[in-house]
Amino acid sequence: MVIGNRLKELRESKELSQGDIEKRSGLLRCYISRVENGHTVPAVSTLEKMARALEVPMYRLFHDGQAPTSLRKLKPPKDDEWGSTGGEAVYLSKLCRLLAKMEPNDQKLLLHIAQKVARG
Numbered sequence: 001m002v003i004g005n006r007l008k009e010l011r012e013s014k015e016l017s018q019g020d021i022e023k024r025s026g027l028l029r030c031y032i033s034r035v036e037n038g039h040t041v042p043a044v045s046t047l048e049k050m051a052r053a054l055e056v057p058m059y060r061l062f063h064d065g066q067a068p069t070s071l072r073k074l075k076p077p078k079d080d081e082w083g084s085t086g087g088e089a090v091y092l093s094k095l096c097r098l099l100a101k102m103e104p105n106d107q108k109l110l111l112h113i114a115q116k117v118a119r120g
Contacts, residue, residue, distance in 0.1 A: 003047070006061055008036040010054050024053035045097065 011021060018036070022029040027049060034040045035050075042050070051058045099107055 002038055003041065003061065004036045004038045006064075007032075007050055007054075010056060010060065011036075014054060016054070021050065021053045025049040027053075045093070048093070 011018070018029045018032045021027065021032050025032075027046065031040070032050075035042050035046075047061055048058065051061055054060075099110075102110070
């Protein structure tokens with residue numbers, strides 16, 4: 001499957017224009033067009049923006065149909081949960097990207113420090 005085709009298919013099924021996705025995601029319409037036409041391959045962070053703009057879970061960009069069993073167990077965040085919207089969501093996304101770049105021992109150290117600070 002070519003990701004561009006899938007993104008276009010999802011966008012059109014929701015009757016959204018590339019301009020609508022531009023407004024919702026902050027990505028340029030010309031970039032969205034390049035992705036949909038297979039001229040560029042988006043980064044995972046860009047796919048996350050597109051999934052949010054399309055109001056679909058990430059797996060839908062790669063899988064048509066029902067969620068795999070392991071994903072069906074996960075509950076989507078509620079609107080009032082920290083990190084689910086706005087600046088908190090941006091902060092949480094940035095933190096996740098940085099944690100993914102760290103070595104496992106460094107991740108454990110950072111978690112330990114965060115737990116100590118949270119306790120006061």
